[in-house]
Amino acid sequence: MAKKIISFASDFGLQDGSVGVVKGVISRIDKDILVNDISHQIPPQDIKYGSLLLMRAIQYIPQGVLLAVVDPGVGTDRKAIAITTDWGVMIGPDNGLLNLACATVGGAQKAYALENENWIIPHEGNTFHARDIFAPFAAGYASGDLKLEEFGPELDLEDLKQYLIPLTDITDDEIKGEVLYIDEFGNCQTNISPQELTEKDFKIGDVIPIKIDNQELSAKWCETYKNETIGGIGIVIDSWGMASLFLSNGNAQKLLNCKDNSKVIIKVSN
Amino acid sequence: MAKKIISFASDFGLQDGSVGVVKGVISRIDKDILVNDISHQIPPQDIKYGSLLLMRAIQYIPQGVLLAVVDPGVGTDRKAIAITTDWGVMIGPDNGLLNLACATVGGAQKAYALENENWIIPHEGNTFHARDIFAPFAAGYASGDLKLEEFGPELDLEDLKQYLIPLTDITDDEIKGEVLYIDEFGNCQTNISPQELTEKDFKIGDVIPIKIDNQELSAKWCETYKNETIGGIGIVIDSWGMASLFLSNGNAQKLLNCKDNSKVIIKVSN
Amino acid sequence: MAKKIISFASDFGLQDGSVGVVKGVISRIDKDILVNDISHQIPPQDIKYGSLLLMRAIQYIPQGVLLAVVDPGVGTDRKAIAITTDWGVMIGPDNGLLNLACATVGGAQKAYALENENWIIPHEGNTFHARDIFAPFAAGYASGDLKLEEFGPELDLEDLKQYLIPLTDITDDEIKGEVLYIDEFGNCQTNISPQELTEKDFKIGDVIPIKIDNQELSAKWCETYKNETIGGIGIVIDSWGMASLFLSNGNAQKLLNCKDNSKVIIKVSN
Numbered sequence: 001m002a003k004k005i006i007s008f009a010s011d012f013g014l015q016d017g018s019v020g021v022v023k024g025v026i027s028r029i030d031k032d033i034l035v036n037d038i039s040h041q042i043p044p045q046d047i048k049y050g051s052l053l054l055m056r057a058i059q060y061i062p063q064g065v066l067l068a069v070v071d072p073g074v075g076t077d078r079k080a081i082a083i084t085t086d087w088g089v090m091i092g093p094d095n096g097l098l099n100l101a102c103a104t105v106g107g108a109q110k111a112y113a114l115e116n117e118n119w120i121i122p123h124e125g126n127t128f129h130a131r132d133i134f135a136p137f138a139a140g141y142a143s144g145d146l147k148l149e150e151f152g153p154e155l156d157l158e159d160l161k162q163y164l165i166p167l168t169d170i171t172d173d174e175i176k177g178e179v180l181y182i183d184e185f186g187n188c189q190t191n192i193s194p195q196e197l198t199e200k201d202f203k204i205g206d207v208i209p210i211k212i213d214n215q216e217l218s219a220k221w222c223e224t225y226k227n228e229t230i231g232g233i234g235i236v237i238d239s240w241g242m243a244s245l246f247l248s249n250g251n252a253q254k255l256l257n258c259k260d261n262s263k264v265i266i267k268v269s270n
Numbered sequence: 271m272a273k274k275i276i277s278f279a280s281d282f283g284l285q286d287g288s289v290g291v292v293k294g295v296i297s298r299i300d301k302d303i304l305v306n307d308i309s310h311q312i313p314p315q316d317i318k319y320g321s322l323l324l325m326r327a328i329q330y331i332p333q334g335v336l337l338a339v340v341d342p343g344v345g346t347d348r349k350a351i352a353i354t355t356d357w358g359v360m361i362g363p364d365n366g367l368l369n370l371a372c373a374t375v376g377g378a379q380k381a382y383a384l385e386n387e388n389w390i391i392p393h394e395g396n397t398f399h400a401r402d403i404f405a406p407f408a409a410g411y412a413s414g415d416l417k418l419e420e421f422g423p424e425l426d427l428e429d430l431k432q433y434l435i436p437l438t439d440i441t442d443d444e445i446k447g448e449v450l451y452i453d454e455f456g457n458c459q460t461n462i463s464p465q466e467l468t469e470k471d472f473k474i475g476d477v478i479p480i481k482i483d484n485q486e487l488s489a490k491w492c493e494t495y496k497n498e499t500i501g502g503i504g505i506v507i508d509s510w511g512m513a514s515l516f517l518s519n520g521n522a523q524k525l526l527n528c529k530d531n532s533k534v535i536i537k538v539s540n
Numbered sequence: 541m542a543k544k545i546i547s548f549a550s551d552f553g554l555q556d557g558s559v560g561v562v563k564g565v566i567s568r569i570d571k572d573i574l575v576n577d578i579s580h581q582i583p584p585q586d587i588k589y590g591s592l593l594l595m596r597a598i599q600y601i602p603q604g605v606l607l608a609v610v611d612p613g614v615g616t617d618r619k620a621i622a623i624t625t626d627w628g629v630m631i632g633p634d635n636g637l638l639n640l641a642c643a644t645v646g647g648a649q650k651a652y653a654l655e656n657e658n659w660i661i662p663h664e665g666n667t668f669h670a671r672d673i674f675a676p677f678a679a680g681y682a683s684g685d686l687k688l689e690e691f692g693p694e695l696d697l698e699d700l701k702q703y704l705i706p707l708t709d710i711t712d713d714e715i716k717g718e719v720l721y722i723d724e725f726g727n728c729q730t731n732i733s734p735q736e737l738t739e740k741d742f743k744i745g746d747v748i749p750i751k752i753d754n755q756e757l758s759a760k761w762c763e764t765y766k767n768e769t770i771g772g773i774g775i776v777i778d779s780w781g782m783a784s785l786f787l788s789n790g791n792a793q794k795l796l797n798c799k800d801n802s803k804v805i806i807k808v809s810n
Contacts, residue, residue: 003571007564016453017323020308024277024331027306031273031332036567038560053557060671061564062571075494124464125507126494131330183556194664224615224666237665283724287593290578294547294601297576301543301602345764394734395777396764401600
């Protein structure tokens, strides 16, 4: 029989024991479940960061069950949900954290609210939803003891919250995108794909005119993070497949003084 | 056969490989043991923090074996011990780290010193007790190869070190407690229980007069971390079941300028 | 059958999901492989730190497969390699990260380049080598599906990159060493062994004249980290078996203002 694995991501940090407690709850329900930690250092309450992280990870992690918790709305009436996909079942809060991961594996098929009281751990005081709701449903499902249809009422997919990656806006003269994500080395990933560049006849080696916020510059499209133009910003297709701005042996974000959501406009000469 | 699990908490941090080495020692003794990490970022040498963390976690983590190391007295004559409880066996230094967890699951039953030389890894230089003593005993016991009676001499439970949560002091006019723990959001957990509040006829929705250090204020007892009184401190029963001071969308600790051990006095009007 | 374990160390940090993705890749290849995390907080690109960490850990972690990635040369022509030893197979970049660990377990026996295209995950954009190359080879080997001889061309051991611990220089009058590693408590581990001290007739309890950078001082050789000389630097054989400078209840590094690679000269009186 295939081993039961739950992949687990959260913004809980690793200090206060919350992650260990959630894994303990899973283990008490079924000792044979193995938990694969994706990250527990998603910046607190940062749904965008969590959403992009899950989108990138989903195709590499074992199919089956994803438990993901970044939950600024805990204690409000936001629903606790499970979404079924070709990849498996994704469990978390209904706040847009899961939809990019769903879309990456072919889209949501069905959704259920986690409302079966038999699988909610009763607790005096405020509910710690990951411990008391999300983990028991994930473990019950992974163990085979809890069927999807027993989770709670089926939800209309149309009603689920969505986090959407901002789309590029492409005209004859410009590709208008933005900075999606800045990594710890200061590389600035944009929402511009290599296809969007090649459709405008750019190719590797080209020096491409770019406007970031209101600075104009030229950036060479490089094959790797090595750019022989000393001190110059380069463009590279990063390991997630998106155009990213970098500075060889330096920090592009600091040089450009740009930030999350900064506008990135690529000028197309016709 | 039930899978063998060791739950492991420490103040080792995650950088220098100590946690991996301890888990390696366990794995070399029995490859089938699964280690559930509770936290390795207990603040260095903070027995109070570790003790409270274990007390909260113990009822959620799989019964069997707990390995817990926060050990400012390493290298002195403090004993290395194992304590048996209804939950299972808890292994660590004799410095009060374990007794709250023991009490939470019904109390210590027996205690042993870890002195069986066959299970201590010899080492030139200073002993790294988690690697050389605690881990081999935990793994030997979990694997079934080492019986409790073989650990070393049985100890008198009366002689074990204790860390005690400061008790509240309740009079007709006051509930005197203190701040036990401040979380990363600035919520200030006290040692006051909801029972102590209801016995003084307070109920959810009441505005309760409080003195913290020498500041007087009123705090509304709220059901969740949402307090509609803008800018006001609220009281909530937190996910560990204790009365906690919070500030909606803010940081209660900063507003109150209070700290660990700050006195919290609730005034009772008769 | 013995369980399959891969020990995994890197400088990826724990935030961005890279570690979870690499473990996901392993799990997709064989769900029965257990990953033992050694550390993922090796300082970024610090081959020396990683190399010493692996050297210390290797004898404690389960024999079989080591996956280690600290890889400042990713994207250049540095090779991806596997080295066989009595301990098992070590997989990582060819930059000296692995050779101290190899030497600790009896030395490298054979080495192979990871070039079998069937085991490299194709990817648009820059390759994330841990995900796309190192992990599949490690998992394929651990699972038994990929033989060493199928990894790629065998390499000449002479051609592998080496990271070497700086040797001490011993004369009649002096032991010249240096600071290898400063831990989070400010203890300064040197490359001087207890044997080198005893061969010069020093023994525990002696007060030993030392010069660090250009400061002269006397340090007592103590058995533990307790030094009764208030405020004085002590020497202790640390839990890795090397002479280390410490300050009881203080921070030796700050007192001495020394750093990684600071020269440490022990004066021998004849």
